[in-house]
Amino acid sequence: MPDTGIGAAVRRKEDFRFIKGRGKYTDDIVLPNMTYAAFVRSPHAHATINGIDSSAAEAAEGFVAVLTAADFAAFGGLPCGWQVIGKNEEPMIEPKHPILAEGKVRHVGDPVAVVIAETKAQAQAAAELVSVDYTEHDAVIDMTAALRGGASVHDEAPNNQCYDWEIGDRAVVDAEFEKAHHVTTLELINNRLVPNAMEPRCAIGDYDQATGEHTLYSTTQNPHVIRLLMGAFVLQIPEHKLRVYAPDVGGGFGSKIYHYAEEAAMTVAAKLLGRPVKWTSDRTEAFLSDAHARDHVTKVELALDADGKFLALREFTLANMGAYLSTFAPSIPTYLHATLLAGQYTTPVIYAEVKAVFTNTVPVDAYRGAGRPEATFLLERIVDKAASEMGIDPIDIRRKNFIQPDQFPYDTPVALTYDTGDFEAVLSSGLAASDWAGFEARRQEAASRGKLRGIGISCYIEACGIAPSNVAGALGARAGLYECATVRVNPTGSISVLTGSHSHGQGHETVFAQLVHEKLGVDIESVDIVHGDTNKIPFGMGTYGSRSIAVGGVALANALDKVVSKATKIAAHLMEASADDIVFENGAFKVAGTDKEVGFGDVALTAYVPHNYPLEELEPGLEETAFYDPKNFTFPSGSYICEVEIDPDTGVTDIVSFHASDDFGNVINPMIVEGQVHGGLVQGIGQALYENTTYDSNGQLVSGSYMDYCMPRADDVPNFTIDHQVTACTHNVLGVKGCGEAGAIGSPPAVINAIVNALKDYGVEHIDMPATPAKVWAAIHGGQKQAAE
Amino acid sequence: MPKVSMTINGKSVSGEVESRTLLVDFLREGQRLTGTHVGCDTSQCGACVVHVNGVSAKSCTMLAVQADGADVTTIEGLANGDDLHPMQAAFRENHGLQCGFCTPGMIMSAVDLAKRNSDPSETEIREWLEGNICRCTGYHNIVKSIKAGAQAMRG
Numbered sequence: 001m002p003d004t005g006i007g008a009a010v011r012r013k014e015d016f017r018f019i020k021g022r023g024k025y026t027d028d029i030v031l032p033n034m035t036y037a038a039f040v041r042s043p044h045a046h047a048t049i050n051g052i053d054s055s056a057a058e059a060a061e062g063f064v065a066v067l068t069a070a071d072f073a074a075f076g077g078l079p080c081g082w083q084v085i086g087k088n089e090e091p092m093i094e095p096k097h098p099i100l101a102e103g104k105v106r107h108v109g110d111p112v113a114v115v116i117a118e119t120k121a122q123a124q125a126a127a128e129l130v131s132v133d134y135t136e137h138d139a140v141i142d143m144t145a146a147l148r149g150g151a152s153v154h155d156e157a158p159n160n161q162c163y164d165w166e167i168g169d170r171a172v173v174d175a176e177f178e179k180a181h182h183v184t185t186l187e188l189i190n191n192r193l194v195p196n197a198m199e200p201r202c203a204i205g206d207y208d209q210a211t212g213e214h215t216l217y218s219t220t221q222n223p224h225v226i227r228l229l230m231g232a233f234v235l236q237i238p239e240h241k242l243r244v245y246a247p248d249v250g251g252g253f254g255s256k257i258y259h260y261a262e263e264a265a266m267t268v269a270a271k272l273l274g275r276p277v278k279w280t281s282d283r284t285e286a287f288l289s290d291a292h293a294r295d296h297v298t299k300v301e302l303a304l305d306a307d308g309k310f311l312a313l314r315e316f317t318l319a320n321m322g323a324y325l326s327t328f329a330p331s332i333p334t335y336l337h338a339t340l341l342a343g344q345y346t347t348p349v350i351y352a353e354v355k356a357v358f359t360n361t362v363p364v365d366a367y368r369g370a371g372r373p374e375a376t377f378l379l380e381r382i383v384d385k386a387a388s389e390m391g392i393d394p395i396d397i398r399r400k401n402f403i404q405p406d407q408f409p410y411d412t413p414v415a416l417t418y419d420t421g422d423f424e425a426v427l428s429s430g431l432a433a434s435d436w437a438g439f440e441a442r443r444q445e446a447a448s449r450g451k452l453r454g455i456g457i458s459c460y461i462e463a464c465g466i467a468p469s470n471v472a473g474a475l476g477a478r479a480g481l482y483e484c485a486t487v488r489v490n491p492t493g494s495i496s497v498l499t500g501s502h503s504h505g506q507g508h509e510t511v512f513a514q515l516v517h518e519k520l521g522v523d524i525e526s527v528d529i530v531h532g533d534t535n536k537i538p539f540g541m542g543t544y545g546s547r548s549i550a551v552g553g554v555a556l557a558n559a560l561d562k563v564v565s566k567a568t569k570i571a572a573h574l575m576e577a578s579a580d581d582i583v584f585e586n587g588a589f590k591v592a593g594t595d596k597e598v599g600f601g602d603v604a605l606t607a608y609v610p611h612n613y614p615l616e617e618l619e620p621g622l623e624e625t626a627f628y629d630p631k632n633f634t635f636p637s638g639s640y641i642c643e644v645e646i647d648p649d650t651g652v653t654d655i656v657s658f659h660a661s662d663d664f665g666n667v668i669n670p671m672i673v674e675g676q677v678h679g680g681l682v683q684g685i686g687q688a689l690y691e692n693t694t695y696d697s698n699g700q701l702v703s704g705s706y707m708d709y710c711m712p713r714a715d716d717v718p719n720f721t722i723d724h725q726v727t728a729c730t731h732n733v734l735g736v737k738g739c740g741e742a743g744a745i746g747s748p749p750a751v752i753n754a755i756v757n758a759l760k761d762y763g764v765e766h767i768d769m770p771a772t773p774a775k776v777w778a779a780i781h782g783g784q785k786q787a788a789e
Numbered sequence: 790m791p792k793v794s795m796t797i798n799g800k801s802v803s804g805e806v807e808s809r810t811l812l813v814d815f816l817r818e819g820q821r822l823t824g825t826h827v828g829c830d831t832s833q834c835g836a837c838v839v840h841v842n843g844v845s846a847k848s849c850t851m852l853a854v855q856a857d858g859a860d861v862t863t864i865e866g867l868a869n870g871d872d873l874h875p876m877q878a879a880f881r882e883n884h885g886l887q888c889g890f891c892t893p894g895m896i897m898s899a900v901d902l903a904k905r906n907s908d909p910s911e912t913e914i915r916e917w918l919e920g921n922i923c924r925c926t927g928y929h930n931i932v933k934s935i936k937a938g939a940q941a942m943r944g
Binding site for chain 1: 807809817821822823824825826827828829830831833834836863864865867868873877880881882884886887888889890891892893896911912914915916918919921922923924925926927928929930931932
């Protein structure tokens with residue numbers, strides 16, 4: 001019998017429907033009498049809407065209705081879930097984010113109208129017949145230019161600044177820089193990305209005239225959050241009359257967290273028309289309407305003493321918000337970013353200033369890593385640059401500044417307290433696995449073939465398992481970030497787990513079942529993990545921020561403990577013993593010191609057929625709910641080592657090996673954890689080498705399809721080698737840290753450090769992402785080749 | 790409206806379609822075979838791959854009328870009742886899927902590769918997959934799955 005408990009590489013239960021083509025994704029859903037919607041979107045980055053003429057559309061075949069901003073006048077705008085207060089207690093500027101554009105369009109893709117017809121093709125055809133009269137304005141695209149004034153995206157922000165935020169004591173940090181032996185400076189860009197989950201977004205609105213219940217089927221990562229945001233803040237639908245159902249969802253990576261206009265529009269349309277309405281994004285539409293990612297322009301400086309010890313770090317960043325504030329956007333470059341600037345190091349003082357800027361581009365929000373890739377990139381790049389400038393080995397400089405195991409729990413100067421970690425362990429393991437020591441020989445061998453080899457390291461730490469609600473609230477979050485699990489034991493012993501977590505690829509149906517098996521001894525085939533439907537699940541905050549195991553899994557563990565506690569009392573009664581004498585192991589309750597035992601299944605049945613039962617003291621039934629609010633973030637860490645070989649004639653970078661050494665605390669299913677790391681690594685490599693979101697000066701999205709936006713493919717990336725070190729999380733009962741985002745956080749600087757290393761003879765100090773062949777070639781041929789020693 | 794007839798997963802079907810109807814839409818909407826997915830609009834992602842007359846084809850880049858008279862196999866037709874096709878089993882065994890959205894196209898594409906090249910190398914697999922994009926797995930386990938699936942198909 002294969003092990004199906006904690007630590008086992010259990011093959012996934014959910015796979016069967018996916019490999020057979022029987023997954024149920026939102027676009028697969030067909031409702032009786034359903035209509036189809038197509039959005040009319042702005043072709044201009046910045047324009048006034050003078051008028052909308054839908055007469056031609058209304059005469060089109062299959063036309064049912066057209067809605068514009070006027071039809072949504074009674075409703076609120078899309079809410080922002082996190083308020084940032086900047087310098088001098090100034091709250092961020094929070095312009096309205098209307099469901100459909102009101103009076104002005106502010107990015108190419110901004111929705112102006114929605115046309116509904118009998119078929120999808122008819123809706124698309126009719127949408128093209130809607131004629132909008134625009135007066136174009138200058139587009140605000142470059143952030144530095146935006147802040148200087150001139151055109152403004154929103155009247156409330158004349159210089160396009162949303163907030164000017166800081167963390168740390170500027171005077172103290174500046175003083176350290178004044179007396180430093182060495183200061184390293186780096187200007188860099190963290191390039192804008194488009195998340196591009198393979199399943200395009202889809203929303204179906206439905207309204208039951210008989211009961212007054214709305215249903216929204218949506219490709220969301222967090223159905224309860226959508227129910228709360230849309231119900232309470234946008235459409236004023238009481239929660240008990242609004243069901244949000246996210247069936248199988250094909251990837252999210254953050255892009256499917258937000259409450260989008262299309263969800264509200266479908267919900268409103270369905271009630272208006274008395275028929276279900278479905279909208280499915282196509283890929284170009286996704287480029288123009290899914291939240292984009294990253295997009296920081298940064299200057300970072302590191303102050304060091306003569307031995308290479310870090311004295312202080314300061315960062316100045318412009319962070320692009322896009323044209324409107326997306327749901328979590330303001331928090332990403334602030335609380336999810338600057339709080340990681342200590343990295344694995346003991347840097348005593350840190351200062352960061354972040355200015356968030358509105359531009360006439362698609363809104364920007366969290367994407368795998370959300371602020372932490374940006375922090376890790378600038379930190380691991382400047383550490384490498386400082387090492388190079390001071391003639392210190394890049395491994396030695398890191399070791400010299402590591403937080404040591406006896407310093408945990410470690411209070412960083414940027415608000416977070418790391419619970420535990422062993423940075424030397426992941427580093428040593430990574431160096432050995434990647435044969436760092438043998439690199440020079442490989443470099444020379446490659447040189448004999450005319451190729452340039454480089455090796456680069458990234459030592460990352462990140463904060464996930466989002467989040468302790470009181471901390472988040474103090475920092476401006478407008479929601480709690482606990483998680484909820486109900487364990488429902490059915491009379492014949494099967495288990496239904498109702499979880500607020502949502503799997504859109506992460507494998508919860510298997511991993512959570514492993515936790516149930518470990519605790520209760522029940523076969524995982526008898527455990528059903530239910531997620532995605534607000535009608536079935538009490539509450540939840542959904543899946544993002546690598547929180548499912550660290551928050552959702554712990555909520556489940558706590559609910560399982562409550563089940564065992566009650567079941568123990570029932571078993572005690574059945575065996576006429578005291579509950580204190582009962583031991584529960586291997587799925588059976590035993591009276592300690594005897595051979596009396598009763599199985600979990602018998603206890604379950606007894607709970608529901610309570611004939612021999614302590615009814616005076618205990619209610620029948622066996623179902624327990626736990627809400628778990630984490631005490632802290634969790635802090636995965638690791639060392640990633642990337643080795644590249646560059647062809648100087650073409651600038652093409654080949655990744656010849658990539659090793660990931662991670663500490664995720666305890667691991668429930670190592671197969672799934674490795675899969676998460678692989679996926680994150682390729683997204684990070686995609687950012688480093690291939691992906692870029694390009695706007696021209698008129699605000700046209702030049703990279704608006706897979707023709708122009710380079711998605712990494714199988715032959716662009718190598719096999720990976722992976723190992724785990726374990727320092728168990730100290731503040732949750734499972735000792736888990738989570739693993740979903742680490743790959744995307746740690747990998748970009750490893751890749752760029754490797755490329756800079758490969759090009760060091762050409763005097764290349766930095767190369768911005770994506771390090772395309774053209775950029776690498778230009779760096780080689782533009783740089784001065786140093787004499788070989 | 791043109792009438793189109795074809796065999797899908799061994800069953801004869803026919804229907805009226807608009808000339809412009811894509812094969813993928815005929816499968817998903819006309820035949821309610823929703824295992825074949827649409828992931829892009831420029832024929833790159835491969836989520837729509839099916840077999841037409843035994844050869845993998847992107848069903849988003851074919852008109853339904855072009856498949857008139859053809860023998861079409863979709864992901865739903867791969868298993869033999871409850872018995873998984875060895876390539877399907879290999880994807881599960883090797884964790885070659887996460888969200889599952891690219892998976893039908895990946896598996897159909899992989900089966901075609903394995904039929905042409907019964908023992909593909911890692912390089913050959915990665916190059917073959919140029920027409921199949923995955924955002925979840927990082928490809929590492931997909932390559933492993935295809936290697937194992939091809940071996941299982943060899944028997």
